[in-house]
Amino acid sequence: AILGLLKEQALHGYEVKKRLADTLGLASGVSFGSLYPALARLERAGAVVSSVEGAGVVVPIPNTGSLGGELAAYRSRPAVRGRSRKVYAITPAGEALFEQLLADDAAAGEDSRTFTLKLAFARYLSSEARLGLLERRRAHLLERQRRLRARSGVGGRIDAYLRSLMEHDREATEHDLSWIDRLIASERSVEEPAPAAAGTSHPRPGRPAPGADTPAPRAPGPHKESR
Numbered sequence: 001a002i003l004g005l006l007k008e009q010a011l012h013g014y015e016v017k018k019r020l021a022d023t024l025g026l027a028s029g030v031s032f033g034s035l036y037p038a039l040a041r042l043e044r045a046g047a048v049v050s051s052v053e054g055a056g057v058v059v060p061i062p063n064t065g066s067l068g069g070e071l072a073a074y075r076s077r078p079a080v081r082g083r084s085r086k087v088y089a090i091t092p093a094g095e096a097l098f099e100q101l102l103a104d105d106a107a108a109g110e111d112s113r114t115f116t117l118k119l120a121f122a123r124y125l126s127s128e129a130r131l132g133l134l135e136r137r138r139a140h141l142l143e144r145q146r147r148l149r150a151r152s153g154v155g156g157r158i159d160a161y162l163r164s165l166m167e168h169d170r171e172a173t174e175h176d177l178s179w180i181d182r183l184i185a186s187e188r189s190v191e192e193p194a195p196a197a198a199g200t201s202h203p204r205p206g207r208p209a210p211g212a213d214t215p216a217p218r219a220p221g222p223h224k225e226s227r
Contacts, residue, residue, distance in 0.1 A: 001020055001024055001117055001120075002016060002020075002035075002038060002039065002042065002048075003042070003047065003048075003090060003094050003095075003097060003098040003101070004098060004102075004117075004120070004121040004124075005019050005020070005023075006048060006088055006089060006090040006094070007090050007094075007095065007098055007121075007124075010087050010088060010089035010090075011087065011088060012053065012085045012086055012087045012088065013032070013035060013036060013039065013085075013086065013088070014085075016035060016039070016088070017030060017032065017035055020035075023120070024116070024117065024120055025116075039088055042094065043088075045093070045097075046091060046093045046094075047090065047091060047093050047094030047097050048088045048089065048090055048091060048094050049088070049089055049091050050086045050087065050088050050089075051086070051087050051089070052084050052085070052086060052087075053084065053085055053086075053087045098124075099124070102118060102121055102124060102125060103125070103129060105132070105136070115133070115137050118133055119133070127187060127190065130187055131184065131187050131188070134180055134183050134184045134187065135184065137180055138177065138180045138181070138184065141173055141176050141177045141180060142177070144173050145170070145173045145174065145177065148166065148169055148170045148173060149170070151166065
């Protein structure tokens with residue numbers, strides 16, 4: 001997630017955390033206590049590089065030997081405004097690591113969080129890889145739907161609250177399946193060429209279409225009488 005955000009633009013730590021929450025919905029699992037160590041690990045690995053932004057320049061006070069002179073110099077010193085902060089940017093090694101993690105198929109369909117994260121950056125995948133990601137998720141949802149239907153038929157004491165919860169799980173899974181089916185259909189419509197309209201034909205390259213640039217036949221003239 002961090003590499004994907006930095007791939008779009010350089011950010012400082014607070015902006016990374018905010019976008020993880022606002023864009024990816026990962027606020028509950030990301031704190032500054034886990035974010036900055038992760039950024040530090042990525043920096044040590046050469047995947048990201050940091051620079052200091054907005055650092056003020058402190059002008060030294062000359063040692064005049066006079067308390068009044070040094071006090072005047074201190075008062076006339078330019079004010080240092082703003083706070084310095086680290087800005088993180090992705091490196092070529094980080095780009096390669098991001099592509100490797102994004103293309104990894106492990107748990108991409110079963111783990112909802114992993115699938116959501118991969119889908120958020122699916123524009124960096126090929127159409128074939130995106131279809132594979134969606135198909136794996138669809139297979140997982142179909143299996144989940146089968147298990148939920150089997151669970152609803154199990155005997156035992158089921159009160160109204162438990163039944164309502166089971167129905168909610170079933171409806172949520174069906175909704176997700178419908179959503180995935182729409183995404184798959186949309187992805188396939190993009191990669192497949194549109195069919196030609198009925199009754200039309202495409203001429204072969206290098207040969208003119210029938211009637212194109214072909215002189216119209218002359219109307220028959222009057223026959224000369226043979227002597």
